[in-house]
């Protein structure tokens with residue numbers, strides 16, 4: 628039995644009735660101006676320059692009637708929706724200090740790279756430069772506000788775009804997540820085998836180096852000022868079993884106030900030692916070279 632054709636829907640905010648091209652991604656339809664897309668993207672410009680219906684660059688081009696051309700894109704519908712909003716609505720994806728969800732920034736970066744929309748690529752990287760620090764003090768604040776697996780696709784995308792200075796933070800944020808949960812993320816299956824292999828090796832090296840810097844968790848913990856020695860001694864077993872970085876934000880729920888201070892101080896110091904060496908651990912050279920590359924990209 629053949630599958631029924633997908634039920635398509637027009638995206639109202641990206642359906643301009645006087646526009647001359649309809650693009651479909653998944654079940655979403657976008658009617659937009661080819662002149663604007665061509666001015667922003669050399670790839671779309673080349674696509675529209677094809678003088679006759681045919682196949683090329685992963686799209687099906689079919690002239691449906693005199694009023695518009697129909698093109699089916701192979702990309703994710705949500706990514707395309709965000710990407711076209713960033714192109715056609717100037718207020719949707721402004722430069723920092725405006726703030727956007729990580730998923731929006733990643734969608735736009737992914738398609739800005741693929742379709743060569745340089746201003747959006749630079750803008751998305753500017754947002755990543757705010758979100759993914761190169762200084763330990765900023766990283767410390769980030770890990771204390773919560774881990775975010777949303778940067779996961781950057782393991783491949785940052786290599787393709789050549790923005791390696793974001794990768795230490797991405798690797799750090801992924802480290803406390805279980806390997807099971809990482810392998811279950813949908814982008815993992817689409818990664819090139821070399822990227823998958825590199826991540827597994829980097830992760831193993833990161834975890835063993837972090838363990839080297841975290842010997843303090845095996846020393847008797849409760850400081851003299853501990854307010855609840857019996858409970859805090861028991862709780863120390865938890866950080867030994869589950870890993871301190873997984874429990875960082877829940878420390879106040881399981882330790883007394885004085886122990887939280889002492890543990891945070893140990894974490895900060897051991898995290899800083901690890902962070903200083905992280906670029907070398909994942910074969911990215913020195914922090915100095917990474918920060919130089921980041922500065923020259925931004926200027």
Ligand SMILES: [Zn+2]
Nearest residue numbers: 853859883886
């Ligand atoms: Zn205590």
